Amino acid sequence: MQAERLTFDIKPNANPMPEADRLKAFENLGFGTLFSDHMAVIRWSADKGWHSPEVLARGPFAIDPASSVLHYAQEIFEGMKAYRRADGRAVLFRPEENARRFNESARRMAMPELPEADFLDAVEQLVRIDAKWIPQGEGSLYLRPFMFASETFLGVRPSKEYIFCVIASPVGPYFKGGAKAVKIWVSENYTRAAAGGTGAAKCGGNYAASLIAQAEASAQGCDQVVFLDAAEHRWVEELGGMNVFFVMNDGSITTPPLGGTILPGITRNSLIALAREEGLTVNEQPYSFEQWKADATSGKLVEAFACGTAAVVAGIGTVKFNGGEFKIGNGETGAATSKLREALVGIQRGVSNDRHGWVRVIDGV
Structure with missing residues (x-):
């Protein structure tokens, strides 16, 4: 001590x-x-x-x-x-x-x-x-x-x-092109973390293990990679360095739950709080890749976005995988994504009222 x-x-x-x-x-x-x-x-x-x-x-x-x-x-x-x-x-x-x-x-x-x-x-x-x-x-x-x-x-x-x-x-911006929607590659050959591992810790080894999958994503013309769970290779977990959210046509939002294999993102936590304040339903529950494809095809899924300190909030427009690809909505950053990003950035930049006391002023600067 x-x-x-x-x-x-x-x-x-x-x-x-x-x-x-x-x-x-x-x-x-x-x-x-x-x-x-x-x-x-x-x-x-x-x-x-x-x-x-x-x-x-x-x-x-x-x-x-x-x-x-x-x-x-x-x-x-x-x-x-x-x-x-x-x-x-x-x-x-x-x-x-x-x-x-x-x-x-x-x-x-x-x-x-x-x-x-x-x-x-x-x-x-x-x-x-x-x-x-x-x-x-x-x-x-x-x-x-x-x-x-x-x-x-x-x-x-x-x-x-x-x-x-x-x-x-x-x-400046984490992704080239600023606020445009990014393209995501689904890794089916590599996993980021397993139960009992270091997935919830922010350690360099997690990122080292993701680099080969990120290189695979880049080779496919994608901006980022998204990982599935290690046990069943079925459930969406997170991107190489960001959490992921899904916006449905009824206005509800789904995001994979924390459970030891996903980093507990501070941006993730903040966006959940802001969305719920707006009266939106946020479900922290498993979401499979098959369901992701089906919901995007049917129109039930209208937006998806990734979030983290570096990128803040980035809309996901296209998802590629072995055997094909699909768009989410019109392939552009959606209205709900933009609104949540604006609300978060507004607090960070002092444009909006900081009701939560999230902002810490550095004295003497």
């Missing part, structure tokens, strides 16, 4: 990116290729606990070739964003949920839990020192808190040393 809050040692980068270069880079923001000047770091060891918190110039870690993470993949991460609101304030969206989920992932991967207050402080310290890296307009500052095992040893047991770090990347 951490005895008291950590105090960060702030070491400003002596050679930050020149302002003109940064502004030039902002003219054509992609996703995850440009990084801010600093990073926040905290270390953990079995004898000291969490220690040596600092904010310093972003740079490489020096790790031994026998570092545990390189051999046994003890690594977890989070994805969150800082936004610049119209009133000029910098805000985070539900960061407490990221802190909580981070520790759920840590427990599953036999890693030490970081006190939520220290997680939030690390994120906010980085945003404060790199506030100029928050883009205006529709851009945002993507934040990547992560932790990895750093002990030098070869042996199958939890590491006794870890490094926690937060880095930041100014980003």
Whole structure:
């Protein structure tokens, strides 16, 4: 148990990116290729606990070739964003949920839990020192808190040393083409997670296992892959990095239930709450791929969308699979999808009333 809050040692980068270069880079923001000047770091060891918190110039870690993470993949991460609101304030969206989920992932991967207050402080310290890296307009500052095992040893047991770090990347749209509907490939050869596995943890291994399926999707001209369950290869679970929703012609919405094989998305949770506030019925229940095809063909299914921190909300227009493909509705992003996206983004950007207290203002920025 951490005895008291950590105090960060702030070491400003002596050679930050020149302002003109940064502004030039902002003219054509992609996703995850440009990084801010600093990073926040905290270390953990079995004898000291969490220690040596600092904010310093972003740079490489020096790790031994026998570092545990390189051999046994003890690594977890989070994805969150800082936004610049119209009133000029910098805000985070539900960061407490990221802190909580981070520790759920840590427990599953036999890693030490970081006190939520220290997680939030690390994120906010980085945003404060790199506030100029928050883009205006529709851009945002993507934040990547992560932790990895750093002990030098070869042996199958939890590491006794870890490094926690937060880095930041100014980003534009996750999918090229902005708000247009995406094309999805259904993976029938690979599964993302199984009962008792790490599907509900946000660990790098889950994403590594999905890459071959994502490559298959790209080869088929699709933007993303969607996985079926490991036991029956029947039930829709989630995309490679996003949760999925289905909108029916009676206005109801269906989304696969959490149960250990699906990541409990913060965007997913938020959209469910917003939809129910609008009086919509949201069913968290199994939905088979065969039913998906049948409902799209009959017209019962009128929209589908994926959601996550990176992409926010993206309509699904076309679904491809071995042997064919089908469109959902007219193949474009639907009205219900657009309305939910607008409601969520409105809260994040400070345009709409934050009735839930989801937005956290970063003082001094």
